[in-house]
Amino acid sequence: MVLSARDLRREYAVAGRPVAAVKGISLDVAAGEYVAIVGPSGCGKSTLLNLLGAIDRPTSGSLTIAGRDVSRLSDAEATRFRLTQIGFVFQRFYLMPTLTAAENVELPMAEAKLPRGAREARARELLGYVGLDGRADHRPFQLSGGEQQRVAIARALANRPALLLADEPTGELDARTGAEMIEMFARLNADGTTLVVVTHDEDLAKAAKRVVHLRDGVIVDDTGPRA
């Protein structure tokens, strides 16, 4: 298993009282799976994704990713873990506006101390993979929304993560670009990337091989892996 969550719970203090956003979720994701997490707004999808991505800590429960108990990592260890094992794609792309597309892709590799030549080559390769060969030197404001999201995907893949997490990756895109993105995710998964996607987009959810339905912080339906 790439990911194994057991009885994950996340509570927040609201007006001095604990409110649970995730209430004891258990989930296993095998290598090469493509999982979509769906559910109404406020059901805990993004909170779950943050827990799975080690950018938030569970109040209780355990989480193992790539054989490592993530719930017990220190901040520095979790940071390093995210750098090397997790790829993030955000709804709003969040590219660094002052860097070019290639530099944005290089950023996680530079942080991982990859030599300049190797990371430049990898950035070119990844931009080619997402169909942006000729846009390496463009800055985010010179790219369309779809192109920016492709750069964000290339950035997420930079350090060859064990798991790619995406939070509403088509949320800011028009229908046609969203469809292109759905194809892109399908291709990523076909090429071996393990994907967990949080989405409201029915088309994106349909493209996933497994759909997990959340309601009020608990899994109410899990279609299980499908061919």
Next chain:
Amino acid sequence: MLMRLAIATLWRRRARTALTTAGVAVAAAMLLDMVMLGSGMRESFRGFLEQQDYHLRMTPRGTMPFDSEATIGGATALLARVASDPDVAGVAPVLGGKLFVPRGDSVVSGFALGIAPGIQADYVIAEGREIAAPNETVWNGALLEAAGRRIGDTVRVSAGYDPQLRRFTGARELVIVGRGRFVMLSGGELAGAVTLATLQAMGGADRSDRISVALVRVRDGASADSVAARLERSEPQMSAISTEAALRFVDERLGYFRQLAFILASVSLAVGFLLVTTLVTVSVNERIGEIAVLRAIGVARWRIVAQVMVEGVVLSTVGAVMGLGLGLITAKWLNGILASFPGLPAAFDFFLFEPAAAYKALGLLVLCGILAGVWPAWRASTLPIAKTLREEAVA
């Protein structure tokens, strides 16, 4: 790459960065000027005293050199007694007075110095030559111009004016042999020098065998303060003021200036600190989503701190360098204004550029810039990633 990102962030908001840097530069310039002002007058005064190469100034007890018209009688014997001290290497007597030079229907008056040519330390010859005979005189440029005279002219000069008889007294025919730069006189002050004996003679009985000041050179290795104390004991009618004592006196008088300079320098540092803190905080607030994403994709906390602090360092360093130039320009301008105060030597510098002190002050400003980045950097590095991303998404 993150350092590049920091610089690029500043470049991205060029106008704001330029304005903040300009603000830091003004603060740095003010800081530099206050540091220069704090020590400038004292060191400038020391330069004047040391330029004369005499270590003691003997004046009638209780007076400062040329602070009053008081003179000392029995000068010949006094000078001989002072010169006989084993630690005294030389004595240069000076008598102060007035001189009156006719020009057409009017009269030009100026300051007269009776000196001992060859050992005098009150002027340097800028043109012509030093006085070599009792009927020769050296004038400064202002007196030459005011009297309409040139080197080589013979002029009739008086040393006094009797208001009852309405006539000038102590008149002499003198030959102008040189133009001198009188180091202790203000820019526009008119002055001329003659031999001590000539000025004493021109002053009549009132000035006979009298001097205003005796400049004393102390032998190498001897303590000027010890010699001064000894001379004051042996010549109780005299005050012997060493260069250091004179500087202490100046220090007391300049205490207000130094306090003012210290307060304004502190204000400058605080302004620089607040400017940089404000800009870096605003910059962090604007990029809070970006910073959260950097943390989410695995950028270490200390790298975020470094990135934010680099912004503060760049702003304060560029501001300090610009402030150095600006400070020197404003110091020169202010010096021109202050040096025109009446009674001050023309070459007196209020603002003295001492590289070590200046760089230390600007270094302090850069340090303030570094410290100014600490809080925003800490804030950026400790923000909760998930919460920030959620809030950014909602926003």
